Amino acid sequence: MDSSVIKITEYCSYYEIEPDFVISLEGVGLIETLIIEGERFIHEEQLKDLERYVIWHYDMDINIEGIDALRNMLANLEQLQSEVLHLKEKLRVYE
Template identity: 35%
Template sequence: METKNLISIQQFCKHYNVPKAFINTLHEYELVEIIVKSDEQYLKTTQLREVEKMMRLHYDLDINFEGIDAVYNLLKQVESLQNEINKLKNRLDFYNNYQ
């Protein structure tokens, strides 16, 4: 089975010293996607940065999972709005340069 771009949840939890229940709870809140291959659970490596952020929110700032869900979704909305602003600025610059 191909496990390129995946990291074992067991390996991740051992490396970061977090319980597997933490990842499972993030999955229950639909904050991470768990891939199952050959009875082994994996995270996509592209999710690692977000999981690390959620770990800091939970363990360093003592934010519960409902709070992590709210903060994470708000951060995604802010990022989306920033991208939209950049697109609009680029369009405006194009039209200003065109005149």
């Protein structure tokens, strides 16, 4: 078994969350899972995002649609911050 994937049922059991929640995240495109020999797995690279979504859902009571909207807003914010930094660097040339 490749060590870069984690079995969803084990993850959910360890963190005491519902596997249906992870499947719902996949359904709206927030994460991708693999099915190997009938078992669903997630890549380790996606664990940070999954953990963030778990916190938003279980600790902050945000539904799947809200998680998707929040993720999109944060991505836009990061893009805007990057653009502002780029523009500030350009302005320094003219100072």
